[in-house]
Amino acid sequence: MTTDASCHCGAVRYSVDTAPDELTSCQCSICRRHAGLWAYYSPDKVTFAPDNGPTDVYIWGDRALTLHRCRTCGCVTHWVAIDPTYDRMGVNARMMASEVVAAASVRISPGPS
Secondary structure: OOEEEEOOOOOOEEEEOOOOOEEEEEOOHHHHHHOOOEEEEOHHHEEEOOOOOOEEEEOOOOOOEEEEEEOOOOOEEEEEEOOOOOOOEEEEHHHEOHHHHHOOEEEEEOOOO
């Protein structure tokens, strides 16, 4: 069953083939501040709408990930690994319908500071 998600204004939209079973509440210094609730997928399992609005990108720390947020409403939507061979990305499940999020278990990850 496809799960659709979008930022608050709808400019950034994506879908995944399956709803997440588990979500990660990362407690690193950035995720803790923007309240990301991450579902992890292979990048080829996440489909962004062809007319997606632009995102701003933030790179920090060990420079392994690019964090994306909608340029219009500011919602953090996803992260992508800088290394193109890394077969994992995170999508912010807070962009999904509340019933999708409620059905998943949440793991608290200490994350680096």
